[in-house]
Amino acid sequence: MSAPAEPVLSLRDVTKHFGGVRAVNRMSLDVPSGAITGIIGPNGSGKTTLFNLISGIYEPQAGEIVFRGRPIHGEPPHRVSMLGVARTFQNIRLFNEMLVIENLLVGMHAQLLSGLWAAGLRTRRFIAEEQSALQSAIELLEFFPELAGTHDTVVKNLSYANRRRVEILRALAARPALLLLDEPAAGMNTTEAAKLLRDIRRIRDRGVTVLLIEHNMSVISGVADHVVAMDQGEKVVEGSFDEVSRHPKVLASYLGSD
Amino acid sequence: MNGPRAATWLLWAGPAFVLAWVLGFLLTPEVRGLAEPQDFAGLAGLAALAAIAWCAWRALDRRGLLTVFDEARHRAPAQFGLSVLLCAAVFPLILAQLGKYYWIHVGALSLIYVILAVGLNLVVGFAGLLVIGFAAFYGIGAYAAAIVTTEVGDLPHMIWLLIPAAAVLSAAFGVLLGVPTLRLRGDYLAIVTLGFGEITRIVFTNWDTLTRGPRGISGVGSFQIGGWNLMHPLDVGPLRLDGDTQYYYLILAAALLGVFLAHRLNHSRIGRAWVAMREDELAARSFGIDVARCKILAFAIGAAYAGVAGVFFGSLQGFVDPTSFSFLESVLILSMVVLGGMGSLSGSVVAAVLLVILPEKLQMLRDYRMLIFGLLMILLMIVRPQGLIPSRRRMLELGSRPG
Numbered sequence: 152m153s154a155p156a157e158p159v160l161s162l163r164d165v166t167k168h169f170g171g172v173r174a175v176n177r178m179s180l181d182v183p184s185g186a187i188t189g190i191i192g193p194n195g196s197g198k199t200t201l202f203n204l205i206s207g208i209y210e211p212q213a214g215e216i217v218f219r220g221r222p223i224h225g226e227p228p229h230r231v232s233m234l235g236v237a238r239t240f241q242n243i244r245l246f247n248e249m250l251v252i253e254n255l256l257v258g259m260h261a262q263l264l265s266g267l268w269a270a271g272l273r274t275r276r277f278i279a280e281e282q283s284a285l286q287s288a289i290e291l292l293e294f295f296p297e298l299a300g301t302h303d304t305v306v307k308n309l310s311y312a313n314r315r316r317v318e319i320l321r322a323l324a325a326r327p328a329l330l331l332l333d334e335p336a337a338g339m340n341t342t343e344a345a346k347l348l349r350d351i352r353r354i355r356d357r358g359v360t361v362l363l364i365e366h367n368m369s370v371i372s373g374v375a376d377h378v379v380a381m382d383q384g385e386k387v388v389e390g391s392f393d394e395v396s397r398h399p400k401v402l403a404s405y406l407g408s409d
Numbered sequence: 410m411n412g413p414r415a416a417t418w419l420l421w422a423g424p425a426f427v428l429a430w431v432l433g434f435l436l437t438p439e440v441r442g443l444a445e446p447q448d449f450a451g452l453a454g455l456a457a458l459a460a461i462a463w464c465a466w467r468a469l470d471r472r473g474l475l476t477v478f479d480e481a482r483h484r485a486p487a488q489f490g491l492s493v494l495l496c497a498a499v500f501p502l503i504l505a506q507l508g509k510y511y512w513i514h515v516g517a518l519s520l521i522y523v524i525l526a527v528g529l530n531l532v533v534g535f536a537g538l539l540v541i542g543f544a545a546f547y548g549i550g551a552y553a554a555a556i557v558t559t560e561v562g563d564l565p566h567m568i569w570l571l572i573p574a575a576a577v578l579s580a581a582f583g584v585l586l587g588v589p590t591l592r593l594r595g596d597y598l599a600i601v602t603l604g605f606g607e608i609t610r611i612v613f614t615n616w617d618t619l620t621r622g623p624r625g626i627s628g629v630g631s632f633q634i635g636g637w638n639l640m641h642p643l644d645v646g647p648l649r650l651d652g653d654t655q656y657y658y659l660i661l662a663a664a665l666l667g668v669f670l671a672h673r674l675n676h677s678r679i680g681r682a683w684v685a686m687r688e689d690e691l692a693a694r695s696f697g698i699d700v701a702r703c704k705i706l707a708f709a710i711g712a713a714y715a716g717v718a719g720v721f722f723g724s725l726q727g728f729v730d731p732t733s734f735s736f737l738e739s740v741l742i743l744s745m746v747v748l749g750g751m752g753s754l755s756g757s758v759v760a761a762v763l764l765v766i767l768p769e770k771l772q773m774l775r776d777y778r779m780l781i782f783g784l785l786m787i788l789l790m791i792v793r794p795q796g797l798i799p800s801r802r803r804m805l806e807l808g809s810r811p812g
Contacts, residue, residue: 229697237695244691246684247689248684248802253684253802267674267679273673
């Protein structure tokens with residue numbers, strides 16, 4: 152159960168209640184650097200709430216979240232993002248009226264520095280910055296061959312699977328150290344899902360630590376280096392996929408042995 | 410109809426057609442009632458113009474000419490700019506030759522509304538913040554010009570300084586309105602900004618010592634360059650430019666600069682952040698966009714546009730009073746944004762000109778103006794909810810094309 156490397160993200164006794172509902176309760180977790188960590192659990196087990204806590208959308212009532220040695224709980228989402236955490240959403244949340252390339256450029260927002268004057272006067276620095284941002288966005292687009300030639304398409308006109316891909320690229324455009332993927336394969340057929348999981352491994356190979364939510368156990372089996380099982384807001388067990396999937400509590404709560 | 414040559418030709422024909430149509434519209438005999446033969450001539454003229462506009466519009470829209478035009482416009486922005494500039498520049502000269510000086514004044518007024526509509530479009534169309542009391546900022550600019558030039562004394566070049574000063578003052582009020590409304594969205598924001606607009610109007614009406622209340626302030630200073638007052642007729646060779654014509658050119662320059670800057674902002678990280686915020690605020694926040702700053706910036710810039718428009722308005726009319734900055738005025742500016750297309754700068758320009766000149770010919774229906782106006786808006790929302798010229802996001806082109 153030992154983590155292969157130093158954790159990039161640590162949660163200590165993180166708790167979030169909504170009224171009487173304990174969405175996340177005394178959750179502790181170390182996310183090993185440079186690996187893919189999968190979080191599994193049935194619907195309503197607090198996985199997405201956990202992501203919202205990490206990315207700063209919610210503030211925990213108790214506990215601490217440390218990212219690369221720095222506490223980030225209580226920081227607003229845009230600050231957390233600038234520190235190097237990027238995410239996707241369970242229900243795709245792209246900027247639908249914008250072009251694919253613009254979505255990626257918004258992902259780079261924090262890296263771009265040009266202000267009002269630079270944009271108005273279109274200074275040399277502004278042009279150079281936009282030019283290089285555009286260039287790296289185009290290069291990033293090559294990560295998914297399926298997206299070839301879509302750079303100036305309005306996002307809402309893309310297929311569902313391609314929108315999922317653009318959302319992942321938008322997150323990668325932010326050059327994160329940690330990427331949070333909330334059910335990236337949801338709504339995809341098995342072939343597409345299998346392809347996507349290979350792509351997620353390629354993301355890890357680029358040096359990005361991945362934290363992945365998935366409620367479908369079979370999907371996660373081939374991809375996660377490390378698996379954490381959650382139920383009712385608490386961590387049930389963690390370890391390798393085989394260890395976790397054979398754990399009696401997981402079998403009971405998750406695979407439904409009732 | 411296809412190929413770059415036809416498209417380039419369109420760049421010149423388009424603005425020229427619009428100019429001819431507007432001139433034709435303005436020169437149609439006034440319809441005062443339904444008794445004189447002149448009234449029927451006027452009606453026939455208006456009907457013909459409406460038919461021409463309708464056919465041209467169908468041709469543009471249905472046959473994909475609008476797209477061809479759009480492509481050409483972005484391929485050769487300098488040519489298109491020159492073509493528009495030329496048409497806008499000859500407009501008052503033609504009217505002056507025909508002795509229709511009043512229409513030059515209307516033209517100048519419509520350019521003020523172009524500035525207003527573009528400014529509001531940045532807030533409503535791009536940033537997605539539904540602001541209804543926009544005339545407040547317009548009024549603040551106009552009253553600033555009026556009060557300073559009448560109270561401090563009309564120093565020769567002071568009004569030029571009032572342009573940036575009014576922009577900053579209005580922007581400050583924009584921030585003042587933006588900060589407490591950060592958490593509000595949609596309808597709630599609309600109600601608060603409506604309240605702000607009403608408060609401002611009531612202050613204009615009741616702060617007698619400063620604004621002279623409902624009597625208004627007359628004798629607002631005019632623009633001067635050296636010893637030359639822009640309100641006085643100027644002879645340029647055989648041409649005699651009256652005050653309104655000179656103001657027309659002055660405001661044209663300002664409007665062009667306003668559209669140009671808005672266009673550049675749109676294609677920068679700030680414009681992208683605004684649109685991203687409009688599309689999905691939560692996702693925008695998750696990508697390093699400081700939504701609070703972004704909103705306040707939108708309020709400030711939009712208000713600054715209105716402030717500048719206000720200075721021109723005050724100086725052009727020479728008189729300001731609270732009725733010019735009423736709720737209906739705010740609705741009119743918002744209608745321009747909606748009619749033209751949210752987030753579409755060219756749409757705002759066209760709609761602003763249309764909504765200023767159209768009512769001028771409907772004087773006989775003066776009492777029913779708002780009624781007709783309302784009907785038109787309903788019709789538009791049913792037929793073309795995206796506006797006359799729907800906004801299209803496009804890639805920033807900086808010389809070399811990537812990819």
